Amino acid sequence: MKFRAPAKAGAFTEGHMYNYRMLETDKLEFVTVASTDELGDGERKLLDIDGDIIAVFNIAGAYFAIADVCSHDDGPVAEGEVIGTEIECPRHGARFDLATGEALTLPAVVDIPSYPVRVVGAEIQIGLPVE
Numbered sequence: 551m552k553f554r555a556p557a558k559a560g561a562f563t564e565g566h567m568y569n570y571r572m573l574e575t576d577k578l579e580f581v582t583v584a585s586t587d588e589l590g591d592g593e594r595k596l597l598d599i600d601g602d603i604i605a606v607f608n609i610a611g612a613y614f615a616i617a618d619v620c621s622h623d624d625g626p627v628a629e630g631e632v633i634g635t636e637i638e639c640p641r642h643g644a645r646f647d648l649a650t651g652e653a654l655t656l657p658a659v660v661d662i663p664s665y666p667v668r669v670v671g672a673e674i675q676i677g678l679p680v681e
């Protein structure tokens with residue numbers, strides 16, 4: 551599998567588009583990351599995809615996926631508290647939109663990667679940007 555790596559720690563660029571949900575499907579490769587049985591409502595799962603940590607969430611039956619790297623200071627943002635469809639970085643409290651990766655509050659000012667998620671049968675799949 552070959553895909554463009556998401557932003558690495560310390561590699562965020564202001565103004566860069568990290569919302570991979572905006573990409574056309576021919577620019578994505580979907581991979582199965584869990585079954586619907588193993589990711590219940592309110593649960594999250596961390597995935598190691600070629601060394602990049604991506605987290606997938608089930609919030610009331612809607613699925614979201616983000617990179618587990620805070621754009622402020624590389625904190626483990628996916629371990630933070632979920633409030634609605636936002637997540638709060640456990641290190642300094644920046645909030646991000648789980649759907650778009652948008653940085654909503656300081657101290658973060660740069661968005662984080664967010665990925666499209668789809669359910670095919672009983673499989674949860676995330677779309678990774680291909681090169």
Ligand code: FES
Nearest residue numbers: 620623625639642
């Ligand atoms: S590392 Fe996430 S808010 Fe500072």
